[in-house]
Amino acid sequence: MVAARRIGLTGGIASGKSSVGRLLAARGLPLLDADVYAREALAPGSPGAGAVLERYGAGVRSPGGEIDRAALGQIVFGDGAERRWLEQLVHPLVRARFAAELEELAAEPVVVLVVPLLFEAGLETLCSEVWLVDCDETQQLQRLMARDGLGEADARARIAAQWPLARKRQLADVVLNNRGEPEQQAAAVEQALSR
């Protein structure tokens, strides 16, 4: 038994998922966020953090002994094999958390799953519909560089680690155009909710 309507909210990195997620949360909808579960999987003292520290050693250990996420990002976004190693460690934990939370929320009419890698990780099977937060690739690059203070090469490496938005546009049930002003999102979200 799961919620009748499970909205998979995806996009590309920095396309605006969190911004749309905040609008949906503000309407009182329960939000399940893959990035939060992926972060918990590597929390200080967790088995995931232990496996990462064992594999990469001091290079990804911050002074307090926990994972230096920026250093780990540099490794995995620069090497597909290492990114796949990290994903096979983290994704099963993320999937398990979604399953447990969806069971908890089975009585809810609508649940939102915010998942950057929804298609890449095959998580669309958890959803009754998929919404894509869309923008131009150049906007994605600029927003990512501005938000995370990344150089262009690092930003492009992160974007290259995901399927292009052009591919996801064909697969989504709803495409939310996030090329304009952020304020325009509210109307598009209301329309998509009432579909």
Ligand SMILES: CC(C)(COP(=O)(O)OP(=O)(O)OC[C@H]1O[C@@H](n2cnc3c(N)ncnc32)[C@H](O)[C@@H]1O)[C@@H](O)C(=O)NCCC(=O)NCCS
């Ligand atoms: C590499 C890590 C440590 C970098 O951490 P950092 O705090 O810098 O970034 P954060 O976790 O907030 O992710 C920011 C964005 O990066 C993108 N991203 C994260 N992981 C991946 C990945 N494996 N492949 C492609 N894009 C990714 C997503 O768009 C995400 O929203 C972290 O992203 C991570 O553990 N990634 C592997 C787990 C994963 O695949 N998470 C995505 C859940 S769907």
Ligand SMILES: Nc1ncnc2c1ncn2[C@@H]1O[C@H](COP(=O)(O)OP(=O)(O)OP(=O)(O)O)[C@@H](O)[C@H]1O
């Ligand atoms: N319509 C918009 N116009 C301009 N900037 C925007 C717009 N929407 C979002 N942004 C900005 O772009 C950046 C990325 O947005 P956001 O964090 O919501 O993306 P995201 O898809 O959640 O990213 P991630 O995949 O990393 O979780 C943020 O700094 C946000 O303020």
